[in-house]
Amino acid sequence: MVSIPKKVHAVYSQVKGEILSGRWESGAKLPKEADLARQFGCSPGTVAKALAVLAHEGLVERRARAGTTVTYGKGDSTEKVLDAYAFIYPSDQHEGVWRTVKGFQDAATQAGRRVVMLSAGSDYLREMEMIARLSEFDVRGAVLFPVIQTPEDQVALSRLLVESRFPIVLAGMYLPGLGRTAVTTDGFHAGYTMTRHMLSRERRQVGFFSNYAWAPFMRDRYLGYRWALDEAGIPESADIVYLDPVMTPNFEDPLAESRTMARTYLQRAAGKVDAVVCADDLLALGCIEAAGERGLKVPGDLLVSGIDDYSSLPQISQVELTTYHIPFEEMGCRAFGVLDTLLGKEADQVGDVQLRGKLVIRRSA
Structure with a gap:
């Protein structure tokens, strides 16, 4: 992307995030530039420059007296969709994570499904950014293995999950009341x-x-x-x-x-x-x-x-x-199956899945 001033970039990033998350869908009219300026605490000129960059990228269309219209997602989406599923996860140095990833990948391979693996490390903000930008990865839906270190992080992630229009299945953690299916351990x-x-x-x-x-x-x-x-x-x-x-x-x-x-x-x-x-x-x-x-x-x-x-x-x-x-591999496999069902042509509502493990007795007890 071309170099642009920090204030312009800040407005550009926020508006782009709203568009990619689906909050402003294709065909929607954006608020007036003066209203956006008040919302972002900047000048109308800064907003105008940010919208110009978005227009250059093909996300919006600006017309005199008609305002700014979202154009992202307009047209035949089959030309750009990879028909892939994404798995967003923290570092694969954590054994439980990589075993869950393996289960997901094995299930995808067996089903002949293309997948996109996105590692966010231990930074939950990066996970949130990936969710907001799923459109850029041309995927149909995602499994998320959350990294949430504080209750405040959970509130922020919950809000994003509620607002996102993409089918998302949680693995390893259940967040009640969000309408998102989860595959977890009992x-x-x-x-x-x-x-x-x-x-x-x-x-x-x-x-x-x-x-x-x-x-x-x-x-x-x-x-x-x-x-x-x-x-x-x-x-x-x-x-x-x-x-x-x-x-x-x-x-x-x-x-x-x-x-x-x-x-x-x-x-x-x-x-x-x-x-x-x-x-x-x-x-x-x-x-x-x-x-x-x-x-x-x-x-x-x-x-x-x-x-x-x-x-x-x-x-x-x-x-x-x-x-x-804990059957981590099964968790990944079941998460893939749930996402695949949610994205089916005749998708049924899938309830939360709880997996039970078993006692393994060794020397320490």
Whole structure:
């Protein structure tokens, strides 16, 4: 794109985003330049220059006295559509992500469907930008594996999902009330299953250790833990439950956050906990490391379990981890199937899909 002043570029980018997201569809009249100037806090001249660039790109048509009309998407779309599906995901250095991606790709290959893979890293803003610009990638619909680190991020993403006209299926996370189908793991079943296993090992001081605790799928795991304790007639103890709302993914050193949190958790729970249900495998490995630093033997002094069943973990920890196997490949495959159904000629409404995993018993518990 030609070099243009920052203020003009800012208006250009915002108007273009609204057009590509479908908020202003082909044939729609844009507000008057004076109104847009008030909206963006700039001069009418800045707006006029921005609209001139959009007209040059073929997104709008400007006519004297008739105003500005959206032309993007006008005409026979079959000339430009690749008939492809997109998968938007964070770094494939995360095992759960790349296994989900693999399931999606395998299903697409079997169906003979062209796909576009878009990696956003850990920057949720980049994911949001990709969603808003799906038209530029000439795709029919997308599966999104969200990266949401704060509730504020979730609000922003939710708004974009509501406004986007593209069929989007969520993988790994369910955001209620948006009208977007999701393929997720039954988090309640995961938390319940792992807690029941700890209780079956005759442990009664069973704690729960989680980050990202505000996220719906993490909260479901915690609720499963509470339900299992309640069934066993064991009251929950706040001293051995650690629910940290923060989650800072580090794909270069995935244990960096979990080992730091685990040190804090075990210091607070010292002498009060004999088993820990961790909300994911990385937290479990951090807990095993922190236990070793305190002179605690796993599984002798402390039982530790995770949720995920990452195949790469035996290379990190000498203690084989008892965990809950999440079928990531199936999640990707089912997400493709749901999107394919939504885009079918006689598409039916598809409900949310919850997949159940299974207990995998190893040395740590």
